[in-house]
Amino acid sequence: MKNEIVEMTIKEAIKERHMVRKYTDKAIPSDLVQLLDARLEETNKANDLNIKLITGKSDGLSSIAKLLLAKGVNNYIVLAGPDRADLDEKLGYYGADIMLYAQTLGLNSWWVGGMFNPNGAKSNLENKSVRINGIIAIGYGQTNGVQHKMKTADQISSYEGETPRWFAEGVEALLYAPTALNKMAFTVKGSGNKVSITCDSGHFSGIDLGIGKYHFEVGAGRDNFEWI
Known part of the structure; x- marks a missing residue:
């Protein structure tokens, strides 16, 4: 079955x-x-x-x-x-x-x-x-785990002008991303349909950046913006 x-x-x-x-x-x-x-x-x-x-x-x-x-x-x-x-x-x-x-x-x-x-x-x-x-x-976990402590959208992101819904949803999805030592060391900036993201978490920066990009894309919708 x-x-x-x-x-x-x-x-x-x-x-x-x-x-x-x-x-x-x-x-x-x-x-x-x-x-x-x-x-x-x-x-x-x-x-x-x-x-x-x-x-x-x-x-x-x-x-x-x-x-x-x-x-x-x-x-x-x-x-x-x-x-x-x-x-x-x-x-x-x-x-x-x-x-x-x-x-x-x-x-x-x-x-x-x-x-x-x-x-x-x-x-x-x-x-x-x-x-x-x-x-x-x-x-199959013995439990489903618990939510890690999260930062706020304002702590990791900024947008020039009125924040569009897709950007806000991208940042929200990013806040759920697993990162090294749970640092959430992301900085996300948006202007128009252009978005930049950096991550400063030492040895794991590359890994965390890739995880963060994936989460943001799923939340925002890949067709709504361009990475710069």
Whole structure:
């Protein structure tokens, strides 16, 4: 029997997804694995990436993460690709896509930035020359998590003139984005249909910027503005 998929859009998933570090032993059904693999295959081909779903293993987590934070993590997504200047931003952007897509399938997730095991994760990849910058734990959480503390729109954004609805909705979606140490170090500026975004969160700035861009685009609608 097919697994019952929760009907949810990516935009709805932004508000429903929360960090979950503890999981049940329920395996991800094969039909959902196929859906996730198909989305990743399309993403990888279009963007020269090597993002991969690993099931039935926890070797992508560091020993400290397993000991102190995580419980029952038996599936994860490796965030990897050929090393280049924009790799981190790409991994952030498309990592956010697969994480939120997983939420629409009724799965929980945890973006693991600083406490992953690159050697363990790389052992599951055919191409060993790629660079890995994080993993996403995925599965059925013991709980659905709780909303992280959020900044306000005024703290991270500004718009020249009267703020259009699409910009406000983009910023709202951005406020739900997972970021390193929950810093939410975004600065978003808008004028007309032009939008700029920066992120100053140290080592994770590229990843966080990609995540932020994806969230903003989903909230604002990609056809309503241009990045500058």
